[in-house]
Amino acid sequence: MRLWLREEERRPAPPPSASDDATALLVGCVAWAVALVAVLVASFVGAVVEPAVLSTVVIGLVLGTIGLFYSRNRR
Numbered sequence: 581m582r583l584w585l586r587e588e589e590r591r592p593a594p595p596p597s598a599s600d601d602a603t604a605l606l607v608g609c610v611a612w613a614v615a616l617v618a619v620l621v622a623s624f625v626g627a628v629v630e631p632a633v634l635s636t637v638v639i640g641l642v643l644g645t646i647g648l649f650y651s652r653n654r655r
Contacts, residue, residue, distance in 0.1 A: 605648040612641040 616637045623629040 601651040602648060605644055605651055609641060609644040609648060612637060612644055616641060 619629055619634055619637055623634075
């Protein structure tokens with residue numbers, strides 16, 4: 581068994597698989613939006629919500645939205 585193959589013995593690399601980045605980013609943004617609603621409802625009910633949790637959810641939603649616009653405009 582050899583660990584190194586010569587260039588002529590190697591198989592060609594497979595073509596890259598097609599993926600829809602916008603759909604994945606949209607699902608992620610919806611998940612962050614649901615988390616934001618849950619955090620806001622919990623804070624209005626009277627539960628103690630850490631500011632780090634709220635900021636994490638907002639930043640995740642903002643970054644996902646930026647990624648969604650970038651992904652759609654890149655095509």
